[in-house]
Amino acid sequence: MNIGASMNAGSIRSPTLSWLTKGALLVAVYFIVARLGLRYATIGESISPVWPPTGLALAALLLLGPRYWPAILCGAFLANATTAVPLTAAAGIACGNAAEAALGAYLIRRSFGGQRIALDKPGAVRALVAIAAPLGALASASVGVTTLYLTGALPERTPLAFALGLWWAGDYLGVLVVAPFLLTWAAPSPEFVGRRRVTELVLFAGGAILVAELVLGQVFPTSFLPRTHYPYLLFPLVIGAALRVGPRGASLTTLMVALIAVGHAARGGGPFVMQTVPSTAVVLLLYIGVLAVTGLGLGAVAAQHRRADVGLRDAHERLRTVVQSSPLAMYTLDRTGHVLTWNPAAEALYGWRAEEVLGRSAPTASDDSKVEDEWLRERVLQGQAVKGVELTHRRKDGSRVNVSLSIAPLHGAGDRVAGTLSIAADLTEIRQLEVQYRQSQKLEAIGRLAGGIAHDFNNILTAILGTSDLLLKDLDAGSRAREDVEEIRRAGQRAAGLTRQLLVFSRQQVLDPRVLDLNAIVTNAQTMLRRLIGEDVDLRTILAPDLGAVRADAGQLEQVIVNLTVNARDAMPRGGVVTVETANVELDGRYAERHIPARPGPYVLLAVSDTGVGMDTATKARLFEPFFTTKGPGKGTGLGLATVYGIVKQNSGYIWAYSEPGHGATFKIYLPRAGPAPEPVIRTDVPVAATRGSEVVLVVEDEEEVLRLTTRILEDRGYTVLSAAGGEEALRVVERHTTGIDLLVTDVVMPGMSGREVALLLKPSHPEMKVLYLSGYPDASIVHQGLLEPGLAFLQKPFGPDVLAAKVRDVLDRS
CATH class of the missing domain: 3.30.450.20 (PAS domain)
Structure with missing residues (x-):
């Protein structure tokens, strides 16, 4: 057995069975309603003043779909076939009824583009009342009366126009009374919710039934009102149901009143009974028609107004929510x-x-x-x-x-x-951020300027200090000339110290970063700090026991602590308290937004606080600028805090100062937290030895004074020195030199060709050649964010003869 085929056949039969079931049910319902309608036939056995099956058929095709028209055809045929009319007439009438329902459904769907039909809009009511219902009823009446006439089933002496009009009116009222009830109650109604609506509907429908029985049953005497005026007492109930409950209320009350009116008229009672049957039918049709159109129209208008009110309230609530949020x-x-x-x-x-x-x-x-x-x-x-x-x-x-x-x-x-x-x-935070940004940009520009100045000064100081050292070797101890040279050397060393601090501020100092325990650095520095601050200042430390590690240069961190502590001491001329604190902190996004250019993440905090005189806003704005100081003449260079700023920035950290006049100051430094365990801080003192050698050394330096000095120092120590004032000249010197070159000593930053490029060009022809780089500041070609690439030898300017000789010997002796 093919299971897939069986399942496929089952899936095909399921919709078919569903259509057959619904179709059979529709046939049965249509047949029952049609038989009830035929009981009130006034012309023969087939023309009734009210034909409810028309409304049922139209609603069925709108709700179930146009493919159910055969059920309408079958139900109509069975209902008429049970009368005295010939089967051919029954078949013709059935075709007219089916065509009426199909045409009406088509016209309504075309008017609304296939949208749901609930008669809760005035346009839907107009389409039903003015287009679908009259045209469909005309089609049915034309086919039905013609069929009866041709088959001889139309009673003799019955005017065709009257028969056509009565048929049309009966079908038209059937649509107006039955179809709205089925359509409005079958479609969902968001407005018809809550116990209040149901109670109102029950009251209006029950009131309509009660008043209709009293009025149409002629319970009231004619002395109170003329007999023909009583039916109008029902209009307020239908109007009230339409306005309060909507289309559902209007359709239900209209149906109830129409059923009671038709019932009384058929039994020969009520205010609509006239002298002749046709006149009775006409009056009844007009009354029910006006009542139905009034209820449907007002119900749709009320529903539309109610939707507009809800939409307005929703829009107002949304707007209020937007404003409040x-x-x-x-x-x-x-x-x-x-x-x-x-x-x-x-x-x-x-x-x-x-x-x-x-x-x-x-x-x-x-x-x-x-x-x-x-x-x-x-x-x-x-x-x-x-x-x-x-x-x-x-x-x-x-x-x-x-x-x-x-x-x-x-x-x-x-x-x-x-x-x-x-x-x-x-704009408060925005303006604060703008100030921070401008301050950061200003310090960045000052740092670049300071780095360039330090580089140029280092070249000059190299020549001054180196030449001074050479002169001191040739001068006798105690001579006046030696004392003058020593004074020159001391001045040069002081200048070299200033340029080193400028390089630190500009973040162009070479680092030796390690994973460190900041608590250990603070603890090791305490003895030195107490000697620096004096006895009238109390040094306190608050160290976090579980402090995370940081990756930084140990010597520079110690310099940061010393500079901040000395700065705190100077702010407390009458003594006070200096507190050094460490802690683990987590900077969130909001903090980073208020502190440009900080980034969120885990950090280690180093805070140094004092109880000194504090600072005003103007002082804080220039706090980290080089050479800015509030101390008196001769009491400071103005580079202490600038150096701290440069060290913190070079180690990827952030620093902020908090202070008010008379309330002391606090400097908070945030360093990124590192993962691995901290390395021990090891201090090594490398002895400087004036070593000699006999190797061939190529010296490349664009500064003429430094080139002469370097050449003289190395020649005095036995080396064979080839000198060049730039990269291109160095390549020509090498071409003329027939033997190998053991060491290249080159400046990093030179016009035209950098020292790194010179080394790369010479390596293929001299693979055993070693390289020593010199510079007033580390260039980006060999230094990335202050970190030397592995295997590169570097000597910072300025340097003395012994330092240069020791470094050259060290590089040559490396394996």
């Missing part, structure tokens, strides 16, 4: 400047709660901005909008706040400006 201060004023609305962001910005300002004049204008605020308001009241105006406003506590204010006109009836909408953004 806005992070920007939003408030509205009337033409006189009184507050109409005041959102939570405005409460947070200005400090006044909504209940404190609603209905009162806006209290935000400061003394400085009153004139401009009033001018802006007058301008907006004339219909102009303003955007991004910076003003100083007043808070509830009297403080000032800088805001970016945008104001737009609020238009009322007749497009008249009824008030203003103001949106204010707090």
